[in-house]
Structures are given as C-alpha cells and as structure tokens.
Amino acid sequence: MKTFQVDEQGFYGDFGGAYIPEILHRCVEELRTNYLKVLDTTSFQSEYAQLLRDYVGRPSPLYLARRLSERYGCKIYLKREDLNHTGAHKINNAIGQVLLARRMGKTHVIAETGAGQHGVATATVCALMNMPCTVFMGKTDVERQHVNVEKMKMLGAEVRPVTCGNMTLKDATNEAIRYWCCHPEDTYYVIGSTVGPHPYPDMVARLQSVISEEIRRQLLEHEGREYPDYLMACVGGGSNAAGTIYHYIDDARVQIVLAEAGGKGVDSGMSAATIQLGRLGIIHGAKTLVMQDDDGQIEEPYSVSAGLDYPGIGPMHANLARQKRALVLAVNDDEAVRAAYELTRLEGIIPALESAHALGALEKMSFRSDDVVVLTVSGRGDKDITTYLEWNRQ
Numbered sequence: 513m514k515t516f517q518v519d520e521q522g523f524y525g526d527f528g529g530a531y532i533p534e535i536l537h538r539c540v541e542e543l544r545t546n547y548l549k550v551l552d553t554t555s556f557q558s559e560y561a562q563l564l565r566d567y568v569g570r571p572s573p574l575y576l577a578r579r580l581s582e583r584y585g586c587k588i589y590l591k592r593e594d595l596n597h598t599g600a601h602k603i604n605n606a607i608g609q610v611l612l613a614r615r616m617g618k619t620h621v622i623a624e625t626g627a628g629q630h631g632v633a634t635a636t637v638c639a640l641m642n643m644p645c646t647v648f649m650g651k652t653d654v655e656r657q658h659v660n661v662e663k664m665k666m667l668g669a670e671v672r673p674v675t676c677g678n679m680t681l682k683d684a685t686n687e688a689i690r691y692w693c694c695h696p697e698d699t700y701y702v703i704g705s706t707v708g709p710h711p712y713p714d715m716v717a718r719l720q721s722v723i724s725e726e727i728r729r730q731l732l733e734h735e736g737r738e739y740p741d742y743l744m745a746c747v748g749g750g751s752n753a754a755g756t757i758y759h760y761i762d763d764a765r766v767q768i769v770l771a772e773a774g775g776k777g778v779d780s781g782m783s784a785a786t787i788q789l790g791r792l793g794i795i796h797g798a799k800t801l802v803m804q805d806d807d808g809q810i811e812e813p814y815s816v817s818a819g820l821d822y823p824g825i826g827p828m829h830a831n832l833a834r835q836k837r838a839l840v841l842a843v844n845d846d847e848a849v850r851a852a853y854e855l856t857r858l859e860g861i862i863p864a865l866e867s868a869h870a871l872g873a874l875e876k877m878s879f880r881s882d883d884v885v886v887l888t889v890s891g892r893g894d895k896d897i898t899t900y901l902e903w904n905r906q
C-alpha cells in the first residue's frame with residue numbers, strides 16, 4: 513500500500529534522509545538504532561503518558577467553536593494545544609526526547625531556538641528531570657526575545673548567544689550541531705520540529721502524534737465517527753501539523769490543509785512560504801524544499817510570526833505537497849492578525865500568531881454545511897500581545 517509515512521531509509525518520497533558530516537555519523541546512527549526500540553518499551557510509554565496527563569494536562573480539549581462555525585458555514589472543532597503547560601504543542605516533543613536521552617545514558621541536553629519557544633519547552637523539561645541544558649540562540653533573537661531568555665535562565669538553562677551569520681535560528685542550529693559533533697558521548701540534541709536528519713522528522717512526528725490519537729477518540733465521542741472531513745494546521749517546520757495528521761495521513765477521506773507564512777506576500781521578497789518558494793536543497797541534514805538564491809545560499813525568511821520563519825520545511829510536508837496529498841495555502845501577516853482578532857472576539861480565545869495562520873486559511877476555503885473541520889490551535893497568544901496591539905494601531 514502507498515503510504516505517506518517515512519520509509520526504511522528515512523525518506524518521504526524524494527525528501528528526507530540524513531545528509532550529515534562524517535563526524536556526526538555515529539551520533540545520528542546511535543539515535544536511529546535506538547529511537548523506535550526505546551519509544552516502544554512499556555516503561556517509556558507509561559512514563560510519557562503519565563507526564564502528558566499530569567504535567568502537560570492532556571488530553572487537550574477538542575472544542576466545538578459554535579460562533580466560528582457559523583461564520584464559515586461548517587462545523588469547526590478546535591484542538592486546544594494552547595491549553596498545554598508552557599502554552600503550545602512543543603512540550604509534547606520535548607518531554608519525549610528528554611526521556612529518550614535519559615534512557616540512552618546521555619547526561620547533557622542541548623537545543624536550538626529561534627523565538628525561544630522550543631528553548632523554553634526544553635529548559636522546562638530539563639528542570640523537571642534535573643538535566644543540565646544548553647540552549648543555542650542567535651544573538652539577534654536573544655535581544656528580540658528577552659522574556660523567553662529570562663524564562664530559560666530562570667529554569668536553570670544556559671543560553672548561549674550565537675554571533676555568526678544573521679545571528680538567527682539557522683545560525684543557532686549550525687552552532688548546536690557543531691557542539692554536538694564535539695561532545696558526542698554525553699550530549700543529546702533535542703530538535704524542536706519535524707526537521708533535521710532522519711530519524712528526527714519521524715521521531716518528532718511520533719511524539720506529536722498524541723494529538724491525532726486524541727482527535728480520533730474525541731471526534732468519535734462528539735460526532736460518532738473517528739475522522740473529520742478536513743484537518744487544518746499551520747506549518748513552520750511542521751511538528752504541530754504532523755501531530756494533527758499523523759493517524760489520518762493515509763486516510764483519503766480526510767483532506768489536509770497546511771497554512772504556511774506568506775509574510776508580506778509570497779512575491780514580496782519578505783515571505784516564509786517555503787513550500788511555494790523553495791527549491792530542492794539540503795538544510796540541517798535533510799533533503800527538502802529550501803528557500804535559496806541562485807547560488808544555493810539559504811535566504812533569510814520573513815514572517816510576523818517568529819515560529820514560522822524557518823527557511824526549510826519538514827520532508828514529510830514537502831512530500832505531502834508534491835504528491836498533492838495536502839493543500840498548502842500561504843497566509844499573509846495581515847490575514848493572520850485579522851483571523852486572530854476574529855477568533856478572540858467570536859470565541860474568547862487569543863491564539864498564538866503561528867496558529868492564527870491556520871485560522872487565516874479558513875476564509876480561503878469553501879466548505880459544505882455538514883463538513884467537519886478540525887483545526888489545531890498550536891499555542892496561546894500571550895507571547896504575541898505586543899505584536900497584536902501594534903498591528904491594531906496601524
């Protein structure tokens with residue numbers, strides 16, 4: 513049977529794999545040979561499930577948004593990842609990977625972060641599990657994301673400002689990889705999305721798949737059937753989307769809609785719409801769509817939402833788009849902000865700017881009145897209030 517899941521070699525169609533320097537080979541190979549073995553053990557599964565329940569607060573509600581449904585003429589359920597501890601879906605992955613690190617005998621955790629959300633999630637879990645944690649962060653981002661830096665420090669993590677390149681996420685990731693190369697014995701590298709060399713995209717998708725597992729159960733309860741007509745989510749690297757679609761990926765009854773960040777417009781030169789603008793290339797160890805210039809140099813993406821401006825895209829999503837399994841829509845800054853205000857006024861829920869891109873895709877769709885739509889609200893908007901206020905003044 514044709515599947516959209518990863519194959520034995522770590523590929524999704526033409527995308528994925530592990531294109532890594534020789535010096536990293538042993539680390540990635542060690543991870544590849546261990547991750548499924550560990551994730552499948554009952555000891556991992558029970559500790560993971562218990563933390564998701566008692567620490568994160570899962571299952572997250574599947575909420576029928578009546579006024580939003582009325583506005584778009586269908587039945588819209590919101591999967592409320594914004595209600596998780598630390599305010600987004602990232603904690604699901606961080607807990608899983610730190611548990612894995614411990615079982616692999618690693619004693620030091622490193623992570624990269626852009627906006628700081630993944631850094632905070634990882635630092636949170638490291639505090640909980642008493643693991644030393646170093647977070648690499650571009651110096652520009654350290655200055656822009658002051659509150660998250662202070663949170664990470666308060667949680668006991670060391671934040672290392674990175675001063676090469678544009679001093680943003682891509683540079684922080686390179687620096688984290690460099691550090692990992694030098695400390696392969698004791699260090700575990702927690703990647704925050706479905707990106708990087710195999711097995712990371714598959715591992716992160718599995719750790720986020722609790723989202724679609726819950727959707728199945730909750731839809732059955734609400735609707736008497738396990739599947740929706742549409743699943744919608746925003747994509748930066750692709751982890752909340754991967755979690756949302758995981759158990760439905762090969763179910764043709766379910767249409768998948770992914771919202772990427774159009775920035776100021778796909779053709780404006782200030783965009784992060786990687787699936788539309790990217791060409792085949794290699795970024796952080798994976799073959800995927802990459803925003804690059806004619807010389808193959810990675811281009812700096814732009815989006816109002818810090819969590820979506822990654823110049824690559826997970827290989828799973830590149831393949832879903834290529835095979836036309838998913839509909840990919842670019843949602844611009846102004847459309848996302850408008851959608852965030854709309855959700856706030858209709859439902860009393862202030863979404864993260866990233867999630868607002870998924871909401872902004874609703875007006876680009878035409879639904880039938882009996883369509884059941886599940887849209888993942890990946891995070892809460894507390895961190896974005898200043899941006900929302902600035903836009904409202906314009």
Ligand SMILES: *Cc1c(COP(=O)(O)O)cnc(C)c1O
Nearest residue numbers: 705748749750751752819866891
């Ligand atoms: C980081 C983040 C994203 C983007 O990352 P994905 O891996 O694409 O999910 C989306 N929403 C929120 C709230 C985030 O913090």
